[in-house]
Amino acid sequence: MCHPDDQTPVVDDTPGEHAIGRDTRSTGQRNHDALNAVVRAILASGQLGQHNGLPATIIVSTTLADLQAGSGQALTAGGSLLPMSDVIRLARHAHHYLAIFDKGRPIALYHTKRLASPGQRIVLYAKDRGCSFPGCDVPGYFCEVHHVTDFATCRTSNVDDLTFGCGQHHPLVKPGGWKTRTLATGDTEWIPPPHLDHGQPRTNSFHHPEKLLRGDEDDP
Numbered sequence: 037m038c039h040p041d042d043q044t045p046v047v048d049d050t051p052g053e054h055a056i057g058r059d060t061r062s063t064g065q066r067n068h069d070a071l072n073a074v075v076r077a078i079l080a081s082g083q084l085g086q087h088n089g090l091p092a093t094i095i096v097s098t099t100l101a102d103l104q105a106g107s108g109q110a111l112t113a114g115g116s117l118l119p120m121s122d123v124i125r126l127a128r129h130a131h132h133y134l135a136i137f138d139k140g141r142p143i144a145l146y147h148t149k150r151l152a153s154p155g156q157r158i159v160l161y162a163k164d165r166g167c168s169f170p171g172c173d174v175p176g177y178f179c180e181v182h183h184v185t186d187f188a189t190c191r192t193s194n195v196d197d198l199t200f201g202c203g204q205h206h207p208l209v210k211p212g213g214w215k216t217r218t219l220a221t222g223d224t225e226w227i228p229p230p231h232l233d234h235g236q237p238r239t240n241s242f243h244h245p246e247k248l249l250r251g252d253e254d255d256p
Contacts, residue, residue, distance in 0.1 A: 038066075038073040047073055095176075096123055097162040113161040115175040115243075156195045157181060165243035168224040169205035173242050180206050184216045184224055199224040 098110035167174040179200035208214040
């Protein structure tokens with residue numbers, strides 16, 4: 037029956053007469069609710085494969101203030117905006133993660149492996165939202181994790197020394213090419229080689245328009 041109003045909706049076997057007798061839904065609504073239950077069960081099964089080390093899922097970031105107020109919008113890792121009412125509804129069936137930032141820098145989530153952990157990638161969805169190269173609009177779903185400090189030098193994968201780089205811009209960081217470093221604000225600065233340095237912006241505000249509203253501008 038998959039009746040959403042039931043405390044324990046019937047999803048297996050044949051429903052009893054009590055469940056059938058008080059079901060006033062149309063056939064179309066029952067089919068809709070059944071399909072909804074099937075999709076939720078599949079999502080919860082963990083059998084949908086992985087994308088960049090994470091189970092296929094929707095990742096949404098928002099602020100505690102907006103969540104408590106039940107208003108405003110949240111941002112998906114694909115760059116889409118979701119009304120807070122939809123976020124709260126989705127959160128009823130979601131795994132929750134808490135990412136804490138101190139003046140723009142993420143706290144904790146460290147390890148000594150080269151590849152970023154699933155937890156670190158989730159933090160980057162909240163921190164960078166997309167490629168950190170200046171002016172790049174590629175969302176986080178389509179980015180690789182880049183070590184701001186070369187892994188060969190630091191030998192650790194600390195979340196506050198990781199950033200997102202898309203497939204086009206990530207390979208630019210190499211000996212004799214572009215370099216990256218983390219600023220005090222937590223932003224990633226992309227430093228061009230001398231022959232390409234024309235005074236262009238070195239940080240990316242495309243995925244963080246709220247910084248422009250605060251008057252924060254890219255460093256020259």
